[in-house]
Amino acid sequence: MTTSWLDIDPSSDFSLANIPFGVITREIAQSPHVGVAIGTYVLDLQLLWGLHPEKFQAVHEALTTEIFSSPTLNAFAELGRPAHRAVRAWLQDLLSIDTSCPELLRDNEEARKLALIPQRNVRMQLPMAIGDYTDFYAGYHHAHAVGVMFRGVQNALQPNYTHLPVGYHGRASSMVVSGTPIQRPVGQILLDPAGPTTAASRRLDIELELGCFIAKPNALGTSVNVADAEKEAIFGYVLLNDWSARDIQTWEYVPLGPFNGKNFATTISPWVVLADALEPFRTTGVENKTPLQDYLKEERRENVFDIHLEVDLTTPEGDTTTISRTSSKHLMWSFPQMIAHHTLGGCPLRTGDLLGSGTISGPGGAKGGECGSLLEITEGGKKEVLLYGMDARTFLKDGDTVTLRGSCGSAGAKVGFGECRGRVYTARR
Amino acid sequence: MTTSWLDIDPSSDFSLANIPFGVITREIAQSPHVGVAIGTYVLDLQLLWGLHPEKFQAVHEALTTEIFSSPTLNAFAELGRPAHRAVRAWLQDLLSIDTSCPELLRDNEEARKLALIPQRNVRMQLPMAIGDYTDFYAGYHHAHAVGVMFRGVQNALQPNYTHLPVGYHGRASSMVVSGTPIQRPVGQILLDPAGPTTAASRRLDIELELGCFIAKPNALGTSVNVADAEKEAIFGYVLLNDWSARDIQTWEYVPLGPFNGKNFATTISPWVVLADALEPFRTTGVENKTPLQDYLKEERRENVFDIHLEVDLTTPEGDTTTISRTSSKHLMWSFPQMIAHHTLGGCPLRTGDLLGSGTISGPGGAKGGECGSLLEITEGGKKEVLLYGMDARTFLKDGDTVTLRGSCGSAGAKVGFGECRGRVYTARR
Numbered sequence: 001m002t003t004s005w006l007d008i009d010p011s012s013d014f015s016l017a018n019i020p021f022g023v024i025t026r027e028i029a030q031s032p033h034v035g036v037a038i039g040t041y042v043l044d045l046q047l048l049w050g051l052h053p054e055k056f057q058a059v060h061e062a063l064t065t066e067i068f069s070s071p072t073l074n075a076f077a078e079l080g081r082p083a084h085r086a087v088r089a090w091l092q093d094l095l096s097i098d099t100s101c102p103e104l105l106r107d108n109e110e111a112r113k114l115a116l117i118p119q120r121n122v123r124m125q126l127p128m129a130i131g132d133y134t135d136f137y138a139g140y141h142h143a144h145a146v147g148v149m150f151r152g153v154q155n156a157l158q159p160n161y162t163h164l165p166v167g168y169h170g171r172a173s174s175m176v177v178s179g180t181p182i183q184r185p186v187g188q189i190l191l192d193p194a195g196p197t198t199a200a201s202r203r204l205d206i207e208l209e210l211g212c213f214i215a216k217p218n219a220l221g222t223s224v225n226v227a228d229a230e231k232e233a234i235f236g237y238v239l240l241n242d243w244s245a246r247d248i249q250t251w252e253y254v255p256l257g258p259f260n261g262k263n264f265a266t267t268i269s270p271w272v273v274l275a276d277a278l279e280p281f282r283t284t285g286v287e288n289k290t291p292l293q294d295y296l297k298e299e300r301r302e303n304v305f306d307i308h309l310e311v312d313l314t315t316p317e318g319d320t321t322t323i324s325r326t327s328s329k330h331l332m333w334s335f336p337q338m339i340a341h342h343t344l345g346g347c348p349l350r351t352g353d354l355l356g357s358g359t360i361s362g363p364g365g366a367k368g369g370e371c372g373s374l375l376e377i378t379e380g381g382k383k384e385v386l387l388y389g390m391d392a393r394t395f396l397k398d399g400d401t402v403t404l405r406g407s408c409g410s411a412g413a414k415v416g417f418g419e420c421r422g423r424v425y426t427a428r429r
Numbered sequence: 430m431t432t433s434w435l436d437i438d439p440s441s442d443f444s445l446a447n448i449p450f451g452v453i454t455r456e457i458a459q460s461p462h463v464g465v466a467i468g469t470y471v472l473d474l475q476l477l478w479g480l481h482p483e484k485f486q487a488v489h490e491a492l493t494t495e496i497f498s499s500p501t502l503n504a505f506a507e508l509g510r511p512a513h514r515a516v517r518a519w520l521q522d523l524l525s526i527d528t529s530c531p532e533l534l535r536d537n538e539e540a541r542k543l544a545l546i547p548q549r550n551v552r553m554q555l556p557m558a559i560g561d562y563t564d565f566y567a568g569y570h571h572a573h574a575v576g577v578m579f580r581g582v583q584n585a586l587q588p589n590y591t592h593l594p595v596g597y598h599g600r601a602s603s604m605v606v607s608g609t610p611i612q613r614p615v616g617q618i619l620l621d622p623a624g625p626t627t628a629a630s631r632r633l634d635i636e637l638e639l640g641c642f643i644a645k646p647n648a649l650g651t652s653v654n655v656a657d658a659e660k661e662a663i664f665g666y667v668l669l670n671d672w673s674a675r676d677i678q679t680w681e682y683v684p685l686g687p688f689n690g691k692n693f694a695t696t697i698s699p700w701v702v703l704a705d706a707l708e709p710f711r712t713t714g715v716e717n718k719t720p721l722q723d724y725l726k727e728e729r730r731e732n733v734f735d736i737h738l739e740v741d742l743t744t745p746e747g748d749t750t751t752i753s754r755t756s757s758k759h760l761m762w763s764f765p766q767m768i769a770h771h772t773l774g775g776c777p778l779r780t781g782d783l784l785g786s787g788t789i790s791g792p793g794g795a796k797g798g799e800c801g802s803l804l805e806i807t808e809g810g811k812k813e814v815l816l817y818g819m820d821a822r823t824f825l826k827d828g829d830t831v832t833l834r835g836s837c838g839s840a841g842a843k844v845g846f847g848e849c850r851g852r853v854y855t856a857r858r
């Protein structure tokens with residue numbers, strides 16, 4: 001990988017190898033539109049288009065003015081993988097030290113000043129209009145650990161777990177972008193076996209997940225085969241924090257699954273890392289010894305990504321502790337498998353639909369500091385996790401901030417997500 | 430109630446007392462837009478607006494040209510209950526024999542020819558853009574009967590059932606309007622205890638439900654109290670068939686709830702009966718002896734509607750049998766209670782979001798012919814339901830058509846929904 005004419009810190013998530021897409025609002029009164037992250041900058045694609053429409057049009061014939069002045073990435077996603085690939089490659093060239101068109105930006109101070117904005121000066125928006133959000137449960141070590149907690153080690157996993165990617169329909173309306181305040185939910189909780197109380201959740205938790213956005217839709221009554229899912233269906237990835245109120249969830253979830261325990265907010269990181277950008281980081285997931293149904297069989301064994309993931313907890317006092325370090329490779333099911341399963345019966349996926357991986361924890365569990373939820377770290381709230389400054393938590397306290405981070409690759413060529421962050425605010429009275 | 434200058438059959442669901450709203454496409458090349466049903470006609474509101482914009486604007490100040498030329502009812506719903514009430518009242522006047530403005534339609538043959546179209550000449554569209562769909566489980570007799578089947582009579586209802594309206598997130602992308610073909614889903618089913626098979630569902634079922642569309646949205650982090658939910662939140666109602674593949678559902682649903690067993694299609698009736706139109710048909714629901722949490726307490730005991738509901742099964746040969754007759758009063762939770770519960774933790778509901786009541790069955794169960802699903806009618810597939818012509822079913826056969834109907838009120842002043850219909854087609858190979 002070549003270097004950029006821009007000064008990019010080698011530790012940046014947004015190297016030339018990445019080029020993630022997002023929706024920005026600039027300080028000046030302007031409607032939300034599309035940009036890409038590069039180092040500490042955003043390259044404003046609406047503005048760049050305005051300067052050189054003919055250059056963009058030459059990159060891919062389907063590009064139009066509306067694509068990058070849209071308030072979501074849906075129109076861009078809908079163009080399909082070849083278009084995403086062409087635009088990313090062209091932007092990589094444009095930002096390379098030996099760019100084939102130096103006159104556009106590298107050697108054009110005026111254009112640089114207009115189109116390159118420090119990230120601190122833009123406001124990030126939710127990147128996609130999300131029609132439906134589905135949350136899977138593919139994090140094997142999480143599913144196993146939680147199963148042991150609830151049903152004992154013999155029955156930790158339900159009989160279906162290794163046969164199909166278990167998932168459930170989540171709530172799209174409460175999907176929020178990193179930085180959005182998270183209000184502790186009120187709900188019915190069972191403090192006394194005699195009956196429930198309506199109160200603020202006392203067991204507010206996080207779930208570290210990888211999110212996957214759909215590019216290519218399928219029509220009602222059709223299914224997507226697993227090979228096509230891998231080649232065409234996926235637009236890109238984000239980090240996802242599936243905030244969970246464990247006490248609300250425990251009381252409500254039989255027999256139809258999680259509801260108010262999960263639907264008060266789900267935070268995603270603002271930059272969509274394109275599917276192509278993660279290709280070099282493929283690896284094998286958690287081994288599944290169960291013979292797979294044909295529709296779930298993949299050609300490549302390297303069906304997940306080795307993204308290094310971290311969870312930081314920052315106390316109201318401002319002290320930060322990394323409470324988890326793991327990898328997105330600890331999944332038993334790949335996103336193409338999830339897509340093949342989701343559409344098996346003919347359910348339509350639409351451009352902009354979001355799939356969550358399920359909570360990701362490593363095999364080391366609580367002892368190894370590899371858990372994607374406080375539920376696991378604290379063994380159901382029984383043990384405290386020690387924080388910097390001799391503070392401790394079982395579940396989240398008002399004023400706590402949780403930040404997910406994720407990246408792959410080596411210094412100078414990192415492909416990362418930036419932050420997926422949310423601060424907890426006191427419950428409504 | 431006065432009569433109309435239009436010739437309306439007294440048995441019509443679409444009397445002057447109703448005035449339900451829908452989205453139509455006319456035979457002539459035209460984009461979808463808003464109409465109301467009256468007798469066997471549709472009154473085209475886009476066209477009527479074009480003839481007399483000043484009349485409409487006088488009805489309610491928030492009305493604009495876009496409202497009725499929109500391809501969904503969302504913009505109209507968003508205006509709020511007072512606007513819906515004013516427009517419905519004005520249309521009732523316009524269509525009354527003693528209308529205050531006879532020159533607009535009653536005595537204007539040219540305008541009548543343009544604006545009143547036989548229903549057979551229009552194509553009905555999905556009436557709303559549905560952001561999120563939530564399916565509740567408020568049909569007490571259904572929940573109890575299914576619980577007995579799965580867990581025995583002692584544990585038929587889960588401990589939470591009488592404390593909160595149990596619900597789960599459904600799939601919005603597969604919501605279809607009455608008449609849309611229903612393809613039998615393929616899925617994983619457990620024919621052999623040794624492991625699942627991927628095959629067409631053998632236990633395709635229906636669920637008779639009432640659907641409720643949201644008018645007034647609430648912001649993230651806010652909740653809607655039950656009194657406001659009743660006064661302001663609801664736009665109107667439709668019939669809903671929550672098609673269910675029981676064999677897929679049984680294998681997949683632990684621990685996170687229904688997924689592919691439900692997400693392949695959900696059919697709704699095309700005409701949205703406004704909340705005001707159902708007001709005269711309020712009654713008390715299923716008694717709940719459990720003390721309620723404050724946020725679920727309602728002032729009025731008449732919190733549900735007595736809508737007479739029927740399920741017709743038409744065989745491929747064309748013979749029709751009514752397999753169920755019941756009432757929407759058999760709910761233990763009202764829609765305002767569902768809304769109060771759904772938003773308790775701050776989950777935002779948006780204009781156009783849809784809530785399903787859960788399957789509605791009467792206390793008479795299978796013997797009384799009051800079941801909202803074949804699962805109950807056939808006691809889990811153990812007994813056949815006899816059809817016209819000595820045909821019989823446990824679950825649905827390819828080529829079967831299921832039609833839900835619902836109405837209240839007496840002849841000449843009926844408030845009904847029309848049909849919610851779907852025909853089953855052979856599974857994809």
Ligand SMILES: [Ca+2]
Nearest residue numbers: 135207242358
């Ligand atoms: Ca989750």
Ligand SMILES: [Ca+2]
Nearest residue numbers: 564636671787
């Ligand atoms: Ca249902």
Ligand SMILES: [Mg+2]
Nearest residue numbers: 242262265266
């Ligand atoms: Mg969530």
Ligand SMILES: [Mg+2]
Nearest residue numbers: 671691694695
């Ligand atoms: Mg359904």
Ligand code: NI
Nearest residue numbers: 480481482484
């Ligand atoms: Ni006029």
